[in-house]
Amino acid sequence: MGRSAEKVIPMTVQHSYITKLLATGKRADGRTVDQFRTVTITPGVAAKAEGTARVWLGKTDVVAGVKMSIGMPFSDKPNDGVLIVGAECSPIASENFESGPPDENSIELARVVDRGIRESKAIDTEKLCITPGEKVWMVNLDLHIFNHDGNLIDACSLAAMAALQTAKLPKYDPKTETLDTMTHTDPLPVKRVPLAVSVAKIGKDLIVDPTADEEAVMDGRLTMTTTEDGNICAMQKGTAPFMFEEIEQAFDITKKKGDELRKALAAALK
Amino acid sequence: MAELLKKERDFVLPGDELVKSMDYLPGKNAYREGDSVYAKRLGIVSLSNRVVSVIPLNSGYMPKAGDMVIGTVEEIQSNGWIVDIKAPYSAYLPLSGVREFIDTSKIALSTVYDIGDLLYAKVNMANSGSVHLSMQDPRSRKFRGGRIVKINPAKVPRLIGKMGSMITLIKDRTGCRISVGQNGLVWVDGERDDVAAQAVDMIERDSFHEGLTDRVAALVGGGPVPKQGDNYDKTQTKG
Amino acid sequence: MTKLKRKDNRKADVIRPISIQVGVIPNANGSAMVSIGRTTAIAAVYGPRELHPRRLQIANKGVLRTIYSMLPFSVDERIRPGPSRRSSEICKVTRQALEPALYLEEFPKATIDVYINILQADAGTRTAGINAASAALADAGIPMRDLVGSMAAGKIGDDIVLDLEGKEEEETDCDLPVAYMPNSKKITLLQFDGDMPPADVKKVVKLAIKGCEIMYEKQKEALRDKWVGAQKK
Numbered sequence: 001m002g003r004s005a006e007k008v009i010p011m012t013v014q015h016s017y018i019t020k021l022l023a024t025g026k027r028a029d030g031r032t033v034d035q036f037r038t039v040t041i042t043p044g045v046a047a048k049a050e051g052t053a054r055v056w057l058g059k060t061d062v063v064a065g066v067k068m069s070i071g072m073p074f075s076d077k078p079n080d081g082v083l084i085v086g087a088e089c090s091p092i093a094s095e096n097f098e099s100g101p102p103d104e105n106s107i108e109l110a111r112v113v114d115r116g117i118r119e120s121k122a123i124d125t126e127k128l129c130i131t132p133g134e135k136v137w138m139v140n141l142d143l144h145i146f147n148h149d150g151n152l153i154d155a156c157s158l159a160a161m162a163a164l165q166t167a168k169l170p171k172y173d174p175k176t177e178t179l180d181t182m183t184h185t186d187p188l189p190v191k192r193v194p195l196a197v198s199v200a201k202i203g204k205d206l207i208v209d210p211t212a213d214e215e216a217v218m219d220g221r222l223t224m225t226t227t228e229d230g231n232i233c234a235m236q237k238g239t240a241p242f243m244f245e246e247i248e249q250a251f252d253i254t255k256k257k258g259d260e261l262r263k264a265l266a267a268a269l270k
Numbered sequence: 271m272a273e274l275l276k277k278e279r280d281f282v283l284p285g286d287e288l289v290k291s292m293d294y295l296p297g298k299n300a301y302r303e304g305d306s307v308y309a310k311r312l313g314i315v316s317l318s319n320r321v322v323s324v325i326p327l328n329s330g331y332m333p334k335a336g337d338m339v340i341g342t343v344e345e346i347q348s349n350g351w352i353v354d355i356k357a358p359y360s361a362y363l364p365l366s367g368v369r370e371f372i373d374t375s376k377i378a379l380s381t382v383y384d385i386g387d388l389l390y391a392k393v394n395m396a397n398s399g400s401v402h403l404s405m406q407d408p409r410s411r412k413f414r415g416g417r418i419v420k421i422n423p424a425k426v427p428r429l430i431g432k433m434g435s436m437i438t439l440i441k442d443r444t445g446c447r448i449s450v451g452q453n454g455l456v457w458v459d460g461e462r463d464d465v466a467a468q469a470v471d472m473i474e475r476d477s478f479h480e481g482l483t484d485r486v487a488a489l490v491g492g493g494p495v496p497k498q499g500d501n502y503d504k505t506q507t508k509g
Numbered sequence: 510m511t512k513l514k515r516k517d518n519r520k521a522d523v524i525r526p527i528s529i530q531v532g533v534i535p536n537a538n539g540s541a542m543v544s545i546g547r548t549t550a551i552a553a554v555y556g557p558r559e560l561h562p563r564r565l566q567i568a569n570k571g572v573l574r575t576i577y578s579m580l581p582f583s584v585d586e587r588i589r590p591g592p593s594r595r596s597s598e599i600c601k602v603t604r605q606a607l608e609p610a611l612y613l614e615e616f617p618k619a620t621i622d623v624y625i626n627i628l629q630a631d632a633g634t635r636t637a638g639i640n641a642a643s644a645a646l647a648d649a650g651i652p653m654r655d656l657v658g659s660m661a662a663g664k665i666g667d668d669i670v671l672d673l674e675g676k677e678e679e680e681t682d683c684d685l686p687v688a689y690m691p692n693s694k695k696i697t698l699l700q701f702d703g704d705m706p707p708a709d710v711k712k713v714v715k716l717a718i719k720g721c722e723i724m725y726e727k728q729k730e731a732l733r734d735k736w737v738g739a740q741k742k
Contacts, residue, residue, distance in 0.1 A: 011342050013388045013457070017417040028417075046629035047547040049582035059535045063628070065582030086581065088590050092553045092624035094536050099576060101591065142581040142590070144626070146551065147534045181585045281737045283729055284610075284647050285655030285692050299652065308692065310612065310652045312732065327736055328650035330538060330557055332616075358557040358571075358619035398568065399618035424650065 041268035051167025055159040059149035064159035071138040081128020085114035087143040094148040116194040116225030120233040124189035157196035197254040198223040224254035282309040297323025329424040331453040333396040340451030367404035416459030423454035443490035529731035539649025543641040547631035552641035554649040560620035571616030606688035606698035612652035632678040660720025661686035689721035
């Protein structure tokens, strides 16, 4: 079905156009190298979920949804709720996405978002314990792409945190051991706001929030997930190699941009 | 007594009844059912003599012999190239479609056209899903430098304009070199390529606006254009 | 006959609040989002485009493929992504609901792919999906005989009602979705779960058709909003 992502051939003309323009500090859509597209965050887009948010970065359009259920904890963490993250690069979003089970891009996307949330302990999983060793809350976080115009990791990370922060636990009746999904009680305990910011390397330049056209010609991608206190809780290098100096540069960029996105998120959830 | 239900330039949707009469014939993108003619596609009504048709506002590209298109070399085969022309069918450029003689025992085809190269080619043959290209037209070339702007293929006739008036206006006023592919890819090169690209975007967005030519002229600079009308339907399709 | 009381105080022949937005997925050739109450379907059309593998191609006409899927969090109990027996059947009836409207013969060997994602489900997802797909196909400029309106009707107690919402659907013993092309009066989708004499079924079909006509007009309005509205701005 359609063409696989690997078969998309960057046109030589477009490649040299984007590189030449960057050499003068400009981008095809008029942005500066460290500028995000318009960020739009809309929480509460699906009534049956415990928490949802749709996020647009320019034309990139993603949705994250949280469903809660009751399950068994892992044996090495009997007192902790469980986070499960899934992502689908659905063919609705791009002519280059194919139907079928998640490919390695979807899986990487889910895992990078997952790692940021998990390592920063953003969710207070101990508060999600019902009966130690037996029953805990399972947090199912699903990411879905509606329109792919680049930078899916950052968009999904932002949507994920918006969905988690607005999620409420359904009412659990310990006697009957059933969930009342119509009635929601406490908010999901979220302690920190880790957000992924990716830099794309094109020639000598590092840019943020690349479009699909920019991603098609980029030499490398580096994603860093930062928290509000300045720590880094996940990194993922994609495609080509980076120099150490470039990674140092990325520390500053991802922290600064992460803080901007955190501000936008807080404003949207007010 | 012919009963016209829609006027020239009216917006219509598939299934909209255009005329209730046997006196009119269905033209492009229209069909007859019983005594009536209906629209087949989303677009604008066009009447000429006793033919009622619909000019589409959105369409994919369907290759037609004689069209100039812009395509990307996707694959090199033993006797030619597979070119992606943003159509439902990939196109084949055979060795025989190239201007110069190529001795395949001496040179690799990738030295002529390599994967990722952008070509301005003519559709030589297009039937039932098989498309052949040629680089023998004088306008044909491999692009070096410049940039690509995308436009809906339905708007290409408007971009070119009556007798090429619109595209000539943009070329002259911006000093850019521009090649228009019927498949909706437009190649632009020059100092003021951003202005030319904006003009192309404007035509795509406002293609059926009154006074489009004047607005484009205002954007690209150089004063108003001598009146020649905004005759949207009688546009030329030559690149 | 007892007085009809619906969960949301609607009259028997009233559809939940409808909103249709065309052109919601910029990458697609055409797209639409249809919300009916708390049911939301998003449809995108890609094509006509090349069909792979080759053996699926038809020499003298194009192929329509419809892929219906529910997002994992669209329902009360999370569903695993990927096809199920239910979604496979819906893909098939959706395709057959839309195919009669299309001039597929204009695109030999090619495919038109319609993806339908259900963002939230509160009954009537297949009909919402068909409405979204129909508007998306028109938006994509695909040649069509007519748009396809779709709506379900059913029965609550003794009353025949339009557009069952989630709770009503759970409780009813009759659910009948229809898709309809008003110009030619052709019914392109007809399914029924229930246990009723033919005379009653007939009445339910008639009411569903009325609902289809309403959805058909709403699609037209939304398409005009996008295309004519944009020209006026």
